[in-house]
Amino acid sequence: MNSVEEETVSWKRACAVDEVAPGEATRVDHSPPIAVFNVDGEWLATADHCSHDESSLAEDGYLDGDVVECAWHFAKFCVRNGKVLSPPAREPLATYATRVDDGVVYVEV
Ligand code: FES
Incomplete structure (x- = not known):
């Protein structure tokens, strides 16, 4: 599969399933970036930037x-629905659908 086939109009390649271990994350270059x-x-x-400031959550x-x-001021978010679980963040994170196809994780953009 080449890079043109890996990226469709609405799904962007995030990583191979074996590139990110359980409990880890990767940042997808997009505007805005996605974790x-x-x-x-x-x-x-979710959105990669903490909604309190610009820290990369991934x-x-x-x-x-x-x-x-978040590493900066320790806000907590549920990555399942983006909800704030702990201040100082007040705004939820955007969330994105994912899918796995042939060992590759894609995120809907
Ligand atoms: S930047 Fe995340 S809590 Fe402040």
């Missing part, structure tokens, strides 16, 4: 189950 989390084999995607956040904690 894709491996929650024990379930792939969940690169600097701490994932515990389906909750990500």
Whole structure:
């Protein structure tokens, strides 16, 4: 599969399933950037930037189950629905659909 086939109009390649371990995340270059989390084999995607400021949740956040904690001021979000679980963030994160096809994780953009 070449890069043209990997990226369709609405699905963007995030990673291969074996590139991101359970409990880890990857950042997808998009505008705005997207964080894709491996929650024990379930792939969940949210906005990458913390809604409190601009911290990257994929690169600097701490994932515990389906909750990500921002590294800057420790806001917590549910990566399943984007809801704020702990301040100082007040706005929820956008969420995105994911799918796995032939060992590759895609996120809907
Ligand atoms: S930037 Fe995430 S809590 Fe402040």
